[in-house]
Amino acid sequence: MDNIQVFMRIRPLSEDEYRRDRTMQSAVRILSEDTVSIPSQRTETFTFDFVGDQDCPQEQVFEAVGKRAVDQCIKGYNGTIFAYGQTGSGKTFTMQGARDEFTGPDDELRGLIPRCFEYLFDRISEEETRTSGRVKYLCKASYIEIYNETIYDLLDPLIRPCALREDIKRGVFIDNVTEETVQNPNDAYDVFLRGTTSRHVSATSMNRESSRSHSALMLVIQSLTQMDTGLTEIRESKFSLVDLAGSERQKLANTSGVRLKEAANINKSLSTLGNVINSLVDIANGKSRHVNYRDSKLTFLLRDSLGGNSVTSIIANVSPAMCNDAETASTLRFAQRAKMIRNNAVVNHDMQGDVSQLQAEIQRLKQQIAQMRLSPTATPGTVSIAPSMSGSINGAFDIGHDSTISSTHSATPPFVDSINANDAKAQALASKRHNTTQFLLILAMRKLRESERQKSRYADIMFELKNSLERQKRRVQQQKLVLKLAKAENDALRRQAPPAYVSSTENNALREEITELQAALSMQPDHSELLIENTLLYEQLDIIAEKQQPVNALPEYADALAALENLISAKAGSVDLQSAFPIIPDDSVYAGLESRIKQMKHEVNDLEVQRDRLEFQINSIEEDWLCVSDGVRKLANAKTSEHIDSIIEQTMDGIVGDQARDTWATISSLYTQTF
Ligand SMILES: Nc1ncnc2c1ncn2[C@@H]1O[C@H](COP(=O)(O)OP(=O)(O)OP(=O)(O)O)[C@@H](O)[C@H]1O
Known part of the structure; x- marks a missing residue:
């Protein structure tokens, strides 16, 4: 676990x-x-990992922030650098440099991005030479902008919007975003410049400033290592360089239309970022919190960078001017809070090879385990089965490259204390059991952590569902009200309207409009069907992202309903028969709306069922894994084989889910073999 590193630059x-x-x-x-400190504000002081004053050169910022990020990415860890601060505080200067043009490696004023490119490719060629070509690297770059809660692909000539998706294998990703292979710093810089130009073009065409959007340049760095066993190790890391929108709150007063929407969206994404950080700080302080990453595109896209699998740095840029002291204090408070977040970066790696190579590797690992069991001197910190025992070889024993698990155990578990130190035989047995127990605990903890990740995914989906449910309920209420008003209005019109108005051309046009809207509504996806599909999805976790469509589709559906609602209210409001032609819709319009409302109620019920089911699943997963870790703890203290058998049986009886049952079966059989 590493805290996010925070750097401040004036x-x-x-x-x-x-x-x-x-x-x-x-x-x-x-x-x-x-x-x-900021003397004009309160007397509070702020402590960071690095403070750069007004004369701090670009080179020093790179040495402090950029180098570490690139070094970690080369090793296979995800890395993120955020530039945060009010408009004009120096974010772009820090990330990009003083000029829009890159004038080459001699340019002293070039920022972190070009320097990271240069250093990254230097490191890559160094590694390839050092390993005599056994390690090969492949880098792909993409560049996006988030404006008004929409992600735009800056490398697409048409700067098209892209959707954000999530699946189990890839985590959160941008669907169909352009990815360009880059082989040297110039390629990478070319991609960056093209993206930056597109950003200016789109900003100009929309008549806005670039400080009103967030931009993220992302590099995917893959390395393929040929191992002596014949297997190929694949490491993949994502390096994100993010220039955030100006952090000052946008004023909503005296603003309207596009500007109002823009300001509201900037405020929303920055306040969501603040909320996410607050929740993560609470979590770091031992509290239990749900983190609302999905509340904005920015936080959802960068979920791993905040509290997840990434080595993350934030650069808080501030202005020294007295007139900006309030904003400067707010930036520093934000940065100080963010510094408390703890991320858990792990190397993303996987193995590839044919069956015999994989079998050989498994054999080698088994030997390592056997050796570990026999060696009474092995301590948890030195258990070294992890690095090569990765990913896809064997899910049940996926220990991974994670020293943090092992190092959190105490070197001498309490049960060892009770062993008589003078009895050599008992001591050897205790050591053996100690090692085995630690190994099993590592397994159980690893699984527990996996289940926690799964649980948090469930919680995210659940949160979405709850929101949809609330929205849907509100819509049903609104529609009912609209219908009631429209009916009352219609009755009044029927009573007053002379026959000439009823058949007027204008009235016919309005009828057509309603018919079109009805047709538009009936062309919405069949929600009941999609919802059933969605229910299945929760049983099939692998396809989560794809199946979230029904939830995502709701806003479009809402738009159509809102349009209809507006039309009806507008028409219902035009009671003045002298100045406007009244609309007198057929009863069939109402019948259609009523059936729609009924359908929506069904959907609400379906969503409620899904929510309950998810709640049940989350609780059940949690209980299963508590049961497994409890079982492991009991096994560690068991004295006789009868006692062990009864613990194994009782624990198995208490587990409901297949995954936890399988793990328990493996753990218990390993334990009985070694006891
Ligand atoms: N450390 C620095 N040394 C010299 N000049 C700087 C430094 N930081 C920023 N500047 C200058 O200050 C001005 C504003 O900086 P910059 O455009 O980087 O701010 P910003 O935070 O990115 O603003 P925006 O949010 O509008 O994009 C620029 O003219 C830039 O060259």
Whole structure:
């Protein structure tokens, strides 16, 4: 577990700021190499991993932030660097550099992005040379922008919007985003420049500033290592360089239309980022919280970077100007909170090979395990079965490359204390049991962690479902009200309308409009069908992302209903027979709406059933894994083989799910063999 690293950078005063305040006093006081305060605000101090003052060169920022991220990505860890701060605080200067053009490696003012490219490809060629070509690297780049809660592909000439999806294998990913292979720093920089140009073009065409959108340049770095066993190890890491929208709150007053929507979306995504960080800080402090990553595109896309599988750094950029001190304090408070988040980065790797190679590898691992069982001196921190025993070889024993699991166990479990130190035989037996127990505990904990991940995925889906349910319920209520009003209005019109109005051309046009809307509604996907499909989905976790379509489809459906609702309210409101032609819809319109409402009620019921089912599944998974770890703990203290048998049986009786039952069967059979 690593805390997110936070770096702070103060930019020089701009000419404008200097003209306004010639005292040249800085709003930020540097107290030591990692601590600052803002005297005009409260007396609080802020401590970070690195503080760069106004003269801090680009090279130093790269040495402190960029190098570490690239080094970790080369090893197979995901890496993320965020630039955070108010508009004009120096985010783009830090990430990209002073110029829009990249003038080559001699340019002192070039930012983190070009420097990371140069260092990454240097490291790649170094590794390939060092391993005499046994390790080969492949890099692919994509570049996106998030504006108004929509993701745009900046490498697509048409800058088309893309959907965000999630599946079990890939985690969160952008569907159909353009990925370009890059082989050297210039290729990568070319991709970056093209994306940046597209960003300017789209900003200009929409008449907005780029500081109102978030951008993320993502590199996927794959390495293939030919191993002596004939197997190929594949490592894959994602390196994300993110320039966030200006962090100041956008004013909603005196704003309307597109600008209002834009401001509301910026506020929403930044406040979601703040909420996510608050929840993660609570979690780091031992509290139990659901993290609402799905509340904005930005947090969902960067889920792994915040509290997940990534080595993450945040650069908090601030202005030194007195007039910006409130925003500067707010940036520093945000950064200070973020520093408490703990991520759990693991190497993403997998093995490939033919059956005989895999069998040989399994054999080798078995020997390693046997050796570990026999060696009384093995301590948890030095258990070294992990690195090669990865991913797809054998799911049940997927220990992974994770020293954090082993290092969290105490070196001497309490049950060993009770062994008489003078009795050599008993000591040997205790050591053997100690090692086996630790090994089994590692297995159980690994599985427990997997189930926790699964649980958190369930919780995310559940959260979505609950929201949909609430929205759907509200819609049903609204539709009922609209229908009631429209009916009352219609009755009134029927009573008042002269026959000439009823058959007027205008009235016919309105009728057609309603018929079209009805047709549009009936063309919406059949929700009942999709919902049934969705129910199956929760039993088939592998296809989660695909099957979330019904939930995602609801807003479109809502749009059609809202349009109909607006039309009916608008028409129902035009009671003045002298100035407007009344609309007198057929009874069939109402009948159609009523049946739609009925259908929506069914859907609400279906969603409720799904929610209950998920709740049950989550509880059941949780209980199963508690049962397994409890069983392992009991086994560690068992004295006789009868006692062991009864623990195994009782634990198995208490487990419901197949996955946990299988794991328990494996653990218990291993334990009986070694006892
Ligand atoms: N460390 C620095 N040294 C010198 N000039 C800087 C530094 N940081 C920022 N600047 C200058 O300050 C101005 C604003 O910086 P920049 O455009 O990077 O801000 P920003 O936070 O990215 O703004 P926006 O949110 O609008 O994109 C630019 O002219 C930039 O060159």
